[in-house]
Amino acid sequence: MRDLTGVVAYITGGSKGIGFGVAKKLLDSGMKVAISGRNKTSLEAATKQLGAGPNILALLSDVTNLENEQNAIAQILEKWGKLDVVVANAGVGHFAPIDELSETNWHQMIDTNLTGAFHTLKASVEALKISKGYFITIASLAGTNFFPMGAGYNATKFGVVGFTQAAMLDLRKYDIKVSTIMPGSVATHFNNNEPSPKDAWKIQPEDIGQLVNDLLNMHPRTLPSKIEVRPSRPDKK
Template sequence: MDIKNKVAYITGGSKGIGLGVAKSLIDEGMKVAISGRTMKTVEEAAASIESDENILALQSDVTKLGDEQNAIANISKKWGKVDVVLANAGVGHFAPVDEMKPEQWHQMIDTNLTGAFNTLQASIEALKNSKGYYMTLASLAGTNFFATGAGYNATKFGVVGFTQAAMLDLRKYDVKVTTIMPGSVATHFNGNVPDDSDTWKIQPEDIGKIVVGLLKMHPRTLPSKIEVRPTRPDLK
C-alpha cells in the first residue's frame, strides 16, 4: 500500500522509539507530527529531521485530553487529515509494591494508560474519516509480570487490553488498531543513555520499520498484536 503523503501523529516523539518511528515514516514520504510535554525538546527533535515541510512539533501532555484535542486540531489545520496515530508516550517507575510511592503509580497510570485513551478519544473522528490506523506502544511487560514491576505491569497489561478491545470496537469503521509490544529497546527510557553496550537491543528504527510494514500491509489483513524482542539477549 502506498503511504506517501499520509499524515501521522506520534506522542512522546521527541526521542527514543517515537523519534525513530517519525524518521522512518518521513523516509517513506509521510508527514509527521510529534508531541511531548516540553515544546523546546520537541522542537529540537524536529530540527534533527531533515524535512522541514514534513515535520510538525507540538506541545501536548497526554494526561490532558484537551492537549490531545488541540494537537489533533493543529495537525488537521496544517495537513487536512490524520491517517495514523501512535500512542507512544510512556514512563516507568520500578520498585517493590510495598515501596512504590502513590505519585509514581498515578504518573504511570495517567501517562501510559489514560494517555493512550486520551490520544484515541481526541483522534477517533479524524481516524474514522480517513479510515486510518491507531497504534499503541505497549511492552512485553504487558503479558510478562516481574518483581518490582507492579505499577508498570498494570499499565502495560491495561494498554494491551484497551487496544485489543478498541480494535474490536473500531474495525466496523475500517479503522485498524494494533498494539506493538517490544522487549528491550535502546532508548533513554528510565534514565538509560544509549551507547555501544546497547547494540544487542532492539533499535528505535527497528520499531519504525515494523510500523512502516503495518501501514503497507493490505488492508484486509490486521496484525492486531505484535511481540518483538532482541534476537540475542545473551550478547549483553
Template sequence: MDLKGKVAYITGGSKGIGYGVAQSLLNQGMKVAISGRSEERLQNAVKDLNHKENVLVIVSDVSKLTDEVNAIEKVLEKWGQVDLVLANAGVGHFAPIDEMNESDWHQMVNTNLNGVFHTLRASVEALKKSEGYYITVASLAGTNFFAQGAGYNATKFGVVGFTQAAMLDLRKHNIKVTTIMPGSVATHFNGNDPSEKDSWKIQAADIGKLVVDLLLMHPRTLPSKIEVRPTRPDLK
C-alpha cells in the same frame, strides 16, 4: 498503499521509539506531527530529522484529554487529515509495591494508560474519516510480570487490553488497531543513555520499520498484537 502525503500523529515523539518511527515515516514521504511535554526537546529533535519541512511540533501532555484534542485540531488545521496515530508516550518507575509512592503510581497510570485513551478519543473521528490506523506502544511487560514492576505492569497490561478491545470496536469503521509490545529497546527510557552497550537491543529504527510494514500490509490483513524482542539477549 502509497504512504506519500499521508499524515501521522506521534505522541512522545522527541526521542526513542517515537522519534525512530517519525524518521521512518518521513523517509516514506509522510507528514508527521510529533508531540511531547517539552517544546525544547521537540525542537531539538526536529533539527536531526530528515525532511523536517514535513514535521509539525505540538506541545501536549497525553494525561490531559484537552491537550490531545487541541493537538489533533492542530494537525487537521495544518494538513486536513490524520491517517496514523501512534500512542507512544510512556513513563516507568520501578520499586517493590510496599515502597512505591503514590505520585509515581498515578503518573504511570495517567500517562501510560489514560494517555492512550485520551489520544484515541481525540483522534477517533478523524481516523473514521481517513479509515486510518491507531497503534499503541505497549511492552512485553504487558504480558510478563516481574518483581518491582507492579505499577508499570499494571499500566502495560491495561494498554494491551484496551487496544485489543478498541480493535474490535473500530474495525467496523475500517480503522486498523494494533498494539506493539517491544522487549528491550535502545532508548533513553528509565534514565538509560544509549551507546554501544545497547547494540544487542532492538533499535528505535527497527520499530519504525515495523510500523511502515504494518501500513503497507494489505487492508484485509490485521496483525492486531505484535510481540518483538531482541534476537540474542545473551549478548548483553
C-alpha cells in the same frame, strides 16, 4: 508496496526514543508527521534532527490532559486537512517493590501510559473514522510478562494491551485498523538509560519504525492486531 507519500501521522512522545525512531522512518517513507511531547526544547531539537521541512510538525501536548490532545489533533487537521495514522507512544516507568512504590509514581504511570493512550484515541477517533485510518499503541512485553518491582508498570502495560485489543473490536466496523506493538529491550533513554554501543544487542528505535511502516503496508484485508518483538539474542554478560 503502498505509496505512503502524503499520508499524515501523529506520534505522541515523538521527541526521542521509539517515537523519534518511528517518526524518522515514516518521514523517510514520504509521510507527513506530527510529533508531540511536554518539553519544547526537546521537540525543537528533534525537529531539527529530523530535518524534514514542511513535512514535520512539533506540538506541545501532555497526553494526561485530554484537552491538550484535542488541541494537538485540531492543529494537525488545520495544517494538513486529515489524519491517517496515530501512534500512541508516550510512556514513563518507575520500578520499585509494591510496598515502596509511591502513590505519585503510580498515578504518573497510569495517567501517562494508560489514560494517555485513551486520551489520544478519544481525541483522534473521529478523524480516523473519516480517513479509515490506523491507531497503534506502543505497549511492551511487560504487558504479558510480570516481574519483580514492576507492579505499577506491568499494570499499565497489561492495561494498554487490553485497551487496544478491545478498541480494535469496537473500531474495525469503521474500517479503522488498531494494533499494539509490544517491544522487549529497546536502546532508548527509558528508565534513565543512556544509549551507547553496549546497547547494540537491543532492538533499535528505527526497528520499531520499520514495524509501523510494515503495518501500514499490510494488505487491507489483514490485521496483525498484537505484535510481540524482542532482541534476537539476549545480552552477553
